[in-house]
Amino acid sequence: MSDLSLAMPVILLTTGAIAVLLLFSKKREGANPYPPAVGAATAAAALVSLQITLGKLTSAAGATSSTGLGGFVTIDRFGVAAATICLVATLLTALLATDWLKKADANHPEFIPVLLIAAAGMVVMTTTGNLVGMFLGIEIMSVSLYILSAFRRGNLRSIESGLKYFLAGAFASGLFLMGIALNYGVSGGFDMASLATASASGTMVSKVALILLLCGFAFKLSLAPFHQWAADVYEGAPTPVTGFMSTAVKVAGFTAFTRIVLALSGTGGSWLSGAMVWLALLTMIVGNLGALAQTSVKRMLAYSSIGHAGYLMMAPIVVLSYNAASPNLGVESRAIFLSTDAMIFYLAAYALTNLLAFGSLAFIESREGKGLDMDAIGGLRWRHPVAAVGLLIAMLSLAGVPPTAGFLGKFRLFGAVLDRASVTGETAFYALIAVAVLTSLVSLGYYLRVIMRMTMHEPEGETPALPPFSPAWRVLIAVLVVAIIVLGFAPSFLGGGVEGVMSFLRTGI
């Protein structure tokens, strides 16, 4: 496959970013509706080019992946599925931010270009089989997000958020880079195969390298105990940015991390899984208990996203448990397939859900001009029925209650872990499931609190008349609600569409 077609999504995204900068950078009074539209169109174009590349790949007989650009870009179903989710998240963020960008302190033309650059970083991260490529992707994405977090220049919280994110992120990048360097020292390479070589060598240095890589990702993915920055950053950042950060970053991060784990599985890297199990357990507990104690909806969602990262962490653990020496390799590779498949589905469900939640919140915030504490959403059902329905579905999906995508995501993810548990009988998997189930119950406490506040606490006194919804925003929320329900429920016997959507997200590993 030609190098150009492999690089096309990134080229399109950066071109779009530059075009918006050149065309619309003149500051003007009032909102400019074009940049978000161009941004969304660019993300859509990148999406299409990605799918075309994948289409070419799968039509070539027997091929499952294609590597080019000096080994920098690797296109396979797993990466393309993840990149697709990132690009959809970018597209939706651009559209959902349209309303918010009209505000005086956010009315700067560089929002969309920076968003597109971040998306380019994510595409690089998800479609590379090279550690340096991965690092570049992480940096491109992170630097853009530092800027976006501090986007409200006049707002102290926003600046604090950007600075905190920058400091934590820079530290994590340092760890990651050190890990790459040590791995190079052992194996003399940067690609995934070099990781396997280093891991198989079993030397101390290679182990330190892996631990450093794990810590770097743990920071980026806000796994406890590396999560301290997350709540402040999520709360301080502009709401549409928080939505983007909490979804797309996780998608790209988990995909890159799982790629590393895939290279390690079956090469004697399984000693790492002990540390990963503890990370996952701690993250589930810290995230969910932390969320329970919050009074700000945004902060609550920050902790909830930590909790979800904990659930997602179970997928790489299952991947790492692959045993190359087993007599029944069919059962072993099933573990990898089921867990990566479940992880991608979970990420897709989670991305749509969180974008819906933050999209609704951003709207409420911009209409009511208040903070987003629990009182702000009291009686929302009567004030903004559309936003309330959006938040309701989002909360149900996050809690994993049917008929939502979050339910099916949890079902598949927990299913992958229990499938593995039933095969190996290892205590670690049972412990993971036990804690995952218990913390899911805890999570009901805070998700339900939002639902009950919105739908059952009737507003006191008279409610102020609010500016009407823009029709585009309504349509967007409706599309997201329908998408979440269809992904979670609508059965194929009613039309055969859902499995199609799912197979679109199949990882094919």
Place this chain on the structure above:
Amino acid sequence: MMLHIATYLPAFFALLLLGVRKDNRGVVTAIGVVATLSTLAATVALALGFERGADGYAYASTSTWLPTLGARYAVAVDGISLALLLLIGCLAPLTYLASTSSIEDRFRDFTFWFLLLQTFMMGAVTARDLFLFFLWWELLLLPMLFLIGRWGGKNRHYAALKFFIYTMVGSLPMLAALLWLHGKARTDLGTATFLVSDFLKLDLTVEQQVWCFLGFAASFAIKVPLFPVHSWLPDAHTEAPTPGSIALAGVLLKLGGYGFLVFALPLFPVAAKLCAPTLLTLSVIGVIYGALVAMVQKDLKRLVAFSSVSHMGIVTMGLFALNETGMTGSIVQMVAHGVSTGALFLLVGYLYERRHTRLLEKFGGVAKAMPVFATIFLAVAFSSIALPGTNGFIGEFMILLGTWQASPWHTVFAVTGAILGAWYLLGAVKQVFFGEAHLAENRVLEDVTRREILLAAPFLVAIIWFGVYPKPLIDLVKPECARLEAHVAKAVSAHAATKGD
């Protein structure tokens, strides 16, 4: 096809409601009535055309749904399902009509959730794929959450939250157990499946059976509810609006018993046998405890709620007798309890609409002002305490008979509970209806209207009919129960044989 129509009719009308203006109460009521009545017609049609196939199921249909996950849309009706379907179908129109007077605000939303609840319940009792069942099982929580939380009494938010979280606490262990089974089936049978019929083929060790059984039992025991996980029920019952209480008592609790009968017992027979003594003991404690607590209640509705705990204890006793008589009896008792407790909640609702209180001490001598109402109430109370000639007697008698064969001591204590039941309910009747009307309000109460009598009449008919001629119901569920007894006995003896080697 008929089954799909019956299941989705209420949901269809619920979606139709979204197109109706909020304040257009007339149209909303019309849609609700048409929906519930046409669903009733559909369930009756199902009952008339009911004929078991070779595998014991009627209307069986299986279609691929989520092939990669192995979930199928598999539905079928057996005798137990049909009994519950009919109960749901019959209770729905009555409950809905009762709500037209008791629910004042946001009637469209109420009807919407009410109709969805009906679809979810009908889905749950016909699913033969555990993924599908779990989906319905979880979905059921949503309408109930809103019915209690929005239209309930003073403490409604607390009760709704407690109900929701309690039930979720139960269903997550079940989820873990069924996903584990799914993984086991992938390895042993080589297919991705959630079908009950496939899970039956799995060869599980006793330890595995016990763990999975406990996972399922956690969910079903909370729903029934079994002592000591019953504490959500009094709150939910008391705070729910009358239609919500009837739906809870009439159908939702029964789903717990249904789950035991259709999933937990057949899938894990050895574990069920091992756990039966414990569960019998818990049931008996529930029977006596529920009765004792009911005795000291000051609120009439709360009293009925605790009587539910007591009665459902008798139902689970019958289940864990693990013989045909006991299990048949517990299904009969489930239907009877649905009718009589549903009726009690309806009647308490009448009283509440007149006096806006349910405190026993605020009543007395009501029979003088409301003779017709008092007569109806007394008849329903007789059914609830299982007087011979009412439907309550048949089920309870069969259960005690079945339990006696399994464990006489449990039966002895359970009978005590039944006597206590007569004590508190008749005591309440006495306090409300008879004696001196010491409060002036109770002397001028208006007796039940013709509409209210018409609503209560079907309950009375059912109470007498099934009390005198319970044969159709017993015949309906007997084959399933006989098969289940044989299944459990066979598995237990097979297990004993392997242990002997």
